[in-house]
Amino acid sequence: MNPFQTTGQTAERGLTALSVNLNKVALLRNTRHLGIPSVTRAAELALQGGAQGITVHPRPDERHIRAGDVYELAELLQATPHIEYNIEGNPFHNLMDFARELKRRGLPLHQCTFVPDSVEQSTSDHGWRFPEDAARLAPLIAEVHALGARVSLFMDPQPQAMAAARELGADRVELYTETFASAHGTPGGAAVLAGFTATAEAALRVGLGVNAGHDLNRANLGDFLRAVPGVQEVSIGHALVADALELGLVETVRDYQRVIHTAARR
Template sequence: MAHAAFHPTALSVNLNKVALVRNTRHLGIPSVTRAATLCLEAGARGITVHPRPDERHIRLHDVFDLAALLQAWPDREYNIEGNPFHNLMAVAREVKERGLPLHQLTLVPDSEGQFTSDHGWTFPQDAERLRPLIAEAQALGARVSLFMDPEPAQMAAAKAVGADRVELYTEPYAAAWHTSDRQNQLERYRAAAQAALDAGLGVNAGHDLNRDNLTAFLRTVPGVSEVSIGHALIADALELGYAATIVDYNRCIADAFA
């Protein structure tokens, strides 16, 4: 087992796109667990999956196979994300019933057929229905992160409903990377992260972060504990291989703190 030099921000690799390619045939390749192993060996700090009800990418057996794999990596984390009003809570309960590791549940308000996650929770509208599910997730021993838009005024409400962290939805920042709006977007995320920290929340981030925009984001946005990256990272891995890709994403993280 390889031991990496850990940076202040953890890189969690979302493996949904590996499963998506595998599911186009019945050969079991590319292997999701092999991808996870190579990423962990190269220094990834965690693995993320988003098992949607239609199993269009990650399937239920993948969730358990990866949890079993992570038993051999006690210093790494397993993050399962999804809508707690669909299948997420049942999946989490079964992981724990099997005695497998589960470090974080990221609650995402996506619809069943949604192309990809594209907005966060809103308060006070979602507060009362989320509260018991957050408590249940924490009773299972999982940290709870809420997928949120970068709205500073919403952060105290996320804390009040019981969340441990927020995951800032970063697609608007990524979309602005090559435009004159980049600095305005960075300021939005800086303010939202600071509001979250001030409220006593941890801060995660994810969605369309990549090797071009990651360093600037982490230099500007305070206190980011984890970035969850899937689509861009797997696209890079098709060209560079998993190991070189993880090394370079960790370089991007390290450069932000140099």
């Protein structure tokens, strides 16, 4: 199937796909030289639990995901063509090198999520800016398309920026949800959530797909999906891995899927 035609959703119509971010599994492994926990085994367990995708965000310093992980996961996913492989990162650092090499090796890559993080950042904390970032992003978006993958731009909840993202050729936006997560359950939470609703509506109007990620968890994910239209994919790592310490990885993924199913019945 052409990656530009995939829905990013489960076979059950209208359900948001869950892509499991494995960075924190790799971070734990890297504290010793024993090779455990295994990133590829974690991917197998996530898929056993019903995940529809695998996400990695390799940093130039390999603080968690290493180059070998990127290729080993791609090799694993060759056997499951219905599972989407999403690589996040700054296209001006190492992301494009991975995309090119995966294509050269004939390995799967369905989506590149462009994130404007700096080398020293501990985690992503803002989206792209327009028009400031437009000119330098455009040729890289075109190159990823030529490699056969879609492009999702990591964006703050700014409705006015959605048309600019689409004009550049982006296929989707990934809404940076930290502000929603921080405000969830507070008096100001509804107003913050309304901003995400408006942004998703603006994205859908111009033909963009909508992804979301950052600090989503079992407690807030359902509220987000009930309020924000058309979310095709959520990428969750930190909270999901933390939950897995209590529930096990397979059952944790199943529990997130239950949250998604419940939200879809709104």
